[in-house]
Amino acid sequence: MGVFLILLLWLLSFGVLSNGLSANASSRPAVVNIGAIFTPDSTIGRVAKIAIEEAVKDVNSNSSVLQGTKLNVDIRNSNCSGFLGLVEALRYMETDVVAVIGPQSSVVAHTILHVANELKTPFLSFAATDPTLSSLQFPYFIRTTQSDLHQMTAVADIVEHYARRCRVSYKAGIPPGDLSRSEIMDILVKVALTESRVIVLHAYPAAGFMVFSVAHYLGMMDDGYVWIATDWLSSALDSASPQRAQTLTETMQGVLVLRQHTPDSERKRAFMARWNNLTGGSLGLSTYGLYAYDTVWLTAHAIDSFLSQGGVISFSNDSRLNSLEGKSQLHLEALVIFDGGPLLLKNILQTEFVGLTGPVQFNSDKSLTLPAYEIINIIGTGLHRVGYWCNYSGLSTVAPETLYSRPPNRSSANQQLNSVIWPGESIKTPRGWVFPNNGKQLRIGVPRRVSYREFVSQVAGTNNFKGFCIDVFTAAVNLLPYAVPYQFVPYGNGRENPSYTELVNLITTGIFDGVVGDIAIVTNRTKIVDFTQPYAASGLVVVAPVRKLNTGAWAFLRPFSRQMWGVTAAFFIFIGIVVWILEHRINDEFRGPPKKQLITILCEFDLNPQLYSPIKGIETLKDGDDPIGYQVGSFAEHYLSEGIGISKSRLKALGSPEEYAAALRKGPENGGVAAVVDERPYIELFLASQCKFRIIGQEFTKSGWGFAFPRDSPLPIDLSTAILTLSENGDLQRIHDKWLTTSSCSSDNTELESDRLHLKSFWGLYLLCGIACFIALLIYFLQIVNKFRKASPEDVIDGQGSSRSKRLQTLLSLIDEKEDQSRSDRKRRKLERSLSENNGEVDLERDSKRKSSQISDNSFNSRS
Numbered sequence: 001m002g003v004f005l006i007l008l009l010w011l012l013s014f015g016v017l018s019n020g021l022s023a024n025a026s027s028r029p030a031v032v033n034i035g036a037i038f039t040p041d042s043t044i045g046r047v048a049k050i051a052i053e054e055a056v057k058d059v060n061s062n063s064s065v066l067q068g069t070k071l072n073v074d075i076r077n078s079n080c081s082g083f084l085g086l087v088e089a090l091r092y093m094e095t096d097v098v099a100v101i102g103p104q105s106s107v108v109a110h111t112i113l114h115v116a117n118e119l120k121t122p123f124l125s126f127a128a129t130d131p132t133l134s135s136l137q138f139p140y141f142i143r144t145t146q147s148d149l150h151q152m153t154a155v156a157d158i159v160e161h162y163a164r165r166c167r168v169s170y171k172a173g174i175p176p177g178d179l180s181r182s183e184i185m186d187i188l189v190k191v192a193l194t195e196s197r198v199i200v201l202h203a204y205p206a207a208g209f210m211v212f213s214v215a216h217y218l219g220m221m222d223d224g225y226v227w228i229a230t231d232w233l234s235s236a237l238d239s240a241s242p243q244r245a246q247t248l249t250e251t252m253q254g255v256l257v258l259r260q261h262t263p264d265s266e267r268k269r270a271f272m273a274r275w276n277n278l279t280g281g282s283l284g285l286s287t288y289g290l291y292a293y294d295t296v297w298l299t300a301h302a303i304d305s306f307l308s309q310g311g312v313i314s315f316s317n318d319s320r321l322n323s324l325e326g327k328s329q330l331h332l333e334a335l336v337i338f339d340g341g342p343l344l345l346k347n348i349l350q351t352e353f354v355g356l357t358g359p360v361q362f363n364s365d366k367s368l369t370l371p372a373y374e375i376i377n378i379i380g381t382g383l384h385r386v387g388y389w390c391n392y393s394g395l396s397t398v399a400p401e402t403l404y405s406r407p408p409n410r411s412s413a414n415q416q417l418n419s420v421i422w423p424g425e426s427i428k429t430p431r432g433w434v435f436p437n438n439g440k441q442l443r444i445g446v447p448r449r450v451s452y453r454e455f456v457s458q459v460a461g462t463n464n465f466k467g468f469c470i471d472v473f474t475a476a477v478n479l480l481p482y483a484v485p486y487q488f489v490p491y492g493n494g495r496e497n498p499s500y501t502e503l504v505n506l507i508t509t510g511i512f513d514g515v516v517g518d519i520a521i522v523t524n525r526t527k528i529v530d531f532t533q534p535y536a537a538s539g540l541v542v543v544a545p546v547r548k549l550n551t552g553a554w555a556f557l558r559p560f561s562r563q564m565w566g567v568t569a570a571f572f573i574f575i576g577i578v579v580w581i582l583e584h585r586i587n588d589e590f591r592g593p594p595k596k597q598l599i600t601i602l603c604e605f606d607l608n609p610q611l612y613s614p615i616k617g618i619e620t621l622k623d624g625d626d627p628i629g630y631q632v633g634s635f636a637e638h639y640l641s642e643g644i645g646i647s648k649s650r651l652k653a654l655g656s657p658e659e660y661a662a663a664l665r666k667g668p669e670n671g672g673v674a675a676v677v678d679e680r681p682y683i684e685l686f687l688a689s690q691c692k693f694r695i696i697g698q699e700f701t702k703s704g705w706g707f708a709f710p711r712d713s714p715l716p717i718d719l720s721t722a723i724l725t726l727s728e729n730g731d732l733q734r735i736h737d738k739w740l741t742t743s744s745c746s747s748d749n750t751e752l753e754s755d756r757l758h759l760k761s762f763w764g765l766y767l768l769c770g771i772a773c774f775i776a777l778l779i780y781f782l783q784i785v786n787k788f789r790k791a792s793p794e795d796v797i798d799g800q801g802s803s804r805s806k807r808l809q810t811l812l813s814l815i816d817e818k819e820d821q822s823r824s825d826r827k828r829r830k831l832e833r834s835l836s837e838n839n840g841e842v843d844l845e846r847d848s849k850r851k852s853s854q855i856s857d858n859s860f861n862s863r864s
Helices: 002-014 043-061 082-092 106-119 148-162 181-192 205-217 231-239 242-251 266-279 287-308 341-350 468-478 500-508 562-583 594-601 618-623 636-644 657-666 680-687 715-729 731-739 744-748 763-790 803-816 821-863
Strands: 031-038 070-077 097-101 123-125 141-143 198-201 226-229 256-260 315-317 336-338 353-355 358-360 372-379 382-390 394-396 442-447 486-491 514-520 529-531 536-538 540-545 628-631 651-654 675-679 693-696 703-710
Touching: 031 043, 031 082, 043 070, 043 231, 043 266, 043 287, 070 082, 070 287, 082 097, 082 106, 097 287, 097 341, 106 123, 106 141, 106 336, 123 287, 141 341, 148 226, 148 256, 148 372, 148 382, 148 394, 181 205, 198 205, 205 226, 205 231, 205 242, 226 231, 231 242, 231 256, 231 287, 231 372, 256 287, 256 382, 266 287, 287 341, 287 353, 336 341, 442 500, 468 514, 468 715, 468 731, 500 514, 500 529, 500 703, 536 680, 540 618, 540 657, 540 680, 562 763, 618 675, 628 636, 628 657, 636 651, 636 675, 651 657, 657 675, 657 680, 675 680, 680 693, 703 715, 715 731
Parallel strands: 031 070, 031 097, 097 123, 123 141, 198 226, 226 256, 442 486, 442 514, 628 651, 628 675
Antiparallel strands: 256 372, 315 336, 353 358, 372 382, 382 394, 514 703, 529 703, 536 703, 540 675, 540 693
């Protein structure tokens, strides 16, 4: 019995009992075992092994962390193999390991994390960056480094910073394992045949370095290319010796590289100095080494909290595996479940401390907070930092930790990077794409127009085209700084104009690489393709027959509406009365017979011949029920029926200018149309030879003509710049004059907004006139009232009647009497005489002062 008690006490002090027995909860175990599974002879693994071992030493030498409990790490080699990783993970599950650092590879993680879920053992990976390793699928997986989701967001922001509206156009997979140089060359040749010149390389170091070597051989590191490498490259270069790093960078000049950002600190600098002493400079310290070091400390802090909360390190068998005992040579029944796994996982996620990588803290998604990257430019033999990226404020030239105290700002103006030396030693930002050098020409669809062939027409017997639109396109292409191989492909049956909407839709199906012609830029089309800047203004207008209304005895009444004539007549009378009141007392012209005074205040009008149409614009057509013509293939049909709500039964398709004219002459009474709705360029050409029709009203849509290309194609932007150049240097106008010259009839092509002028066009003028007249009358009547109040009693008219009527007669007489000119003359003479006397007195005073001055001078001279 004594021997049994001694043995039992010894096991309790060791801290572990298998098969459900547990350590004393009130005491800490002497040793806690953790595992570490990675590939020690890999680029990341070589650094991680030293970092983990040094971290364990530091933890065990710090009594405040585990308070006397020693941390022991068992390192296993997964050899970058999912199968071997799974085997080593299962071997851990047969021991008393409470947590595992690793795996290093995301591929291995996908394989072994199912074991972690079942046996409730946390796995903390410092290098598995695959964002598909979700905490929802693998709740016992904790990523202690940054996810590639943030890294790819940083790559996207960098590309967006230099070139807008980019997309991934081609993906070239690099098979795992050992690859020959010829296999890499085959992959890169396919990449070179694409149009993109922006290449993002995400690979294992061995394959990545071979890609750069072959790319340099193929001339793919020359001017015009952009290479962006993820943090595999910075990790490899940081961990290589200086001589090795210099050799590696010779084939990757101008490359942009991402590196996980770790804030500078005194503790970090001290560890790097310690690292150099350990390795003698033969092995550099990468950020993955820093994350591996902090992972050990994270695990230690979490275990300390676990033990402080009364956690017990105990294991139990899985009842589901007990049934396999004796039936399998694998001995799966030996696998045990860590009973304290959920509590330890909780403590890991709640741990917060400041490590070599900066603040270590997890968010609700079990990811590290505040992800950030450095953007490195390989120039010469060194790595030059051109900026930073963080998910808080995007791109910047200052360290992210200085931005966290400010409000986040992701505006485009705030996104900044320092200058970059691109491949080929170019300081000019590459365009990022070229036309693929695969001998394939762009298929440009062109409508086979039947009418208005001045815009686009096919040369008989060929696939060549001519016209205004074609000349604009070829002139714009000739201004591009690169060659554009293309061929025109006719679209349509040649008997009627094709549907332009169907033509544009063929771009989305890949039938055409672009469409050139008189293509209207409308909303529905911009949703599926990209257009260049408009090279011609357009918009729907109404054209209808007109007739002159300049004959007849009452033609002078046509310019104004009835309301306008009524108000005008009323103002004539009102202003005439005002003028009469103001001038009656002083102007003899207004004191004659009434007939004479009326002739004085009236004026005459010179009325021009007017053009008249019963249609006033699109609203008249909408409210009526007459047929409306439109051009075959035009978007006008869809706009009139869907946009305005005009019944399709009223719409009549017309195929040529001759059909326009015939239908308008017939009118709706004889099977024709009341008006034609079409785009302005067509109508202007139509009216050049048809003088009996006019544009009624203004354009009721605003648009233009452009060239269409697939979404996100770079051509629309460059061609828009070329079109602007054509417009600025006058070539666009010269092309217009070449094809769209008009006859003399077009000079009379006035637009009829209305056949009459209405009151709303003149109410402001009438208001000003009314205010002026009112002020003049007010001043005049104030003067009359003042004079009336000063009138003496004897001035009151004698006669019969009351005093009130007599005073009223006196007031009227003052208004009607002519001003006495003699009285005003006497006043003027009196004023002149007064001024003359004053001037004489001033002269006498001036002479007196002059004499006094002379006397004084003489007296002074005599005394001297």
